[in-house]
Amino acid sequence: MPIDFxxxxxxxxxxxxxxxxxxxxxxxxxxxxxxxxxAKPAVVVDLSKVSxxxxxxxxxxxxxxxxxxxxxxxxxxxxxxxxxxSTTLDSTGISTLVPxxxxxxxAEQAAVA
Numbered sequence: 001m002p003i004d005f006x007x008x009x010x011x012x013x014x015x016x017x018x019x020x021x022x023x024x025x026x027x028x029x030x031x032x033x034x035x036x037x038x039a040k041p042a043v044v045v046d047l048s049k050v051s052x053x054x055x056x057x058x059x060x061x062x063x064x065x066x067x068x069x070x071x072x073x074x075x076x077x078x079x080x081x082x083x084x085x086s087t088t089l090d091s092t093g094i095s096t097l098v099p100x101x102x103x104x105x106x107a108e109q110a111a112v113a
Contacts, residue, residue: 003028005035010112011042017049020057029060036064041073042111044104048080053088065098076100078107
C-alpha cells in the first residue's frame, strides 16, 4: 500500500493509496505514525485514493490524530469525491475528532488555522 508525504509551508500532506483494511493498515502503521508526528504541526491526510476503509483503518487515523493533538498539532482529512470513504467516516462520527473536507484547499486552510 503506497503512502507518501509532501511538506508545504506550514503543513504536511500525507497521501494514502489503496485499502485501509487490516493488512493495509498494518503495512503503513509505522510510516503513518512517523509521518504524522514529524516536523509539521499541521497535517492533512489525503484519503481520496483509498479504495476501502475498515474500522481498523479508522482507528489508525484516530490514534495518529490524537497523538498529534497531544503534541499541539492538528490533523485534517481530505476525502475529495471519494463517496465510499466519506460515507464510512460520516457514519462513525469521526469528524468531531478529525475534521473532514472534500476540497483540498479548504482542508489545508483548516489545518493551519
